[in-house]
Amino acid sequence: MNEQSEHIISRKKEHLELCKTDEVKFKEKTSGFEQYDFLHAALTEVKIDKIDLSKKFFGKRVSYPFIISCMTGGTTEGENINLQLAEAAAELNVPLGLGSLRFALETNIFDEHFKVIRKTAKDAPILGNIGGAQIIQMKSFKPLFHLLDKVEADVLVVHLNPLQELLQKNGEPNFHGITKSLEKLVKQSPLPILVKEVGSGISKKNAQLLLGLGVAGIDVAGAGGTSWAGVEILRNKQSTENPFWDWGLPTSYSIKSIAELRKKHKFILIGSGGINSSFDAAKALALGADFTASARIILQTLINSQQAGVVSLIKEWFEDVKKIMFLTDSQNLCSFGLEKLILKKDFS
């Protein structure tokens, strides 16, 4: 194993350790969901037992509009986590996001692991993952496509993390050429491409550009949940007063503004970044997300109460979502939109 591989492994280990704690939350900035309440419908006509939350995700029908967000790819530390998450994804029948495959691209020691993940996840869609900073450097995408084949991935996610790269020791804050690389990747990829942030959100303008390139989905991964600036600042043992800790567009803002692009483009919109409760998930959906996704709370639940805990958590969240739909007179997800929300400031 070369020095760079060792470096990636120990970095992933530190990321996982820090994300087990709440030290890496945003400080002042929130996801913005707390500004909203649901518009109560005393005259609801909804048959709650007839609400169907299942949804198509790139050709496969899944049981909930929820994705286990990308966390670990191929590293020894991540193997067990991915396996448990795959079991949870199979039981829930929801998509499973893998973390960056950067390290796995350099070795074939995870080939067997990926086969097991695919088998364990059963029919659940699997999202492969690679960094934008990495695709710029790739001379050919073939090794990446070959690896995605081994995982039998359904979608390829490209994560954009300029803030994290900027603050990371030995980070690679060079995204020059990212648009061209993404365009090339979209053209050559046998799988649909989904682009995500990691906690700083995506602007409507950038989303428009991405959709123009042919990207099939956008995961806003907005501000208000895990601060990746915070993670890197803690890893660097720097002052926690760093003003970049809270950088980014709040998740609710990103979802609401990007959802407006539906008039012009067909795409899947994922609302993530600080989705830590059933009400957060419901508000993300009502603001215009097709799916919601969570990362750190899933990791923490897995560590505290194994995959059974993750399964219970998500089932409970979506039982609540059904109750919220009942109370807002929304028989299905299509009728559960912006008009079902009210800004709390309008109460006064």
Ligand SMILES: Cc1cc2nc3c(=O)[nH]c(=O)nc-3n(C[C@H](O)[C@H](O)[C@H](O)COP(=O)(O)O)c2cc1C
């Ligand atoms: C332990 C951990 C590892 C992560 N690794 C990746 C990764 O490899 N690729 C990626 O796209 N996002 C990664 N993320 C970011 C998440 O997918 C997510 O976008 C971000 O943490 C915001 O969601 P949250 O507030 O629910 O944690 C990771 C998150 C966690 C908690």
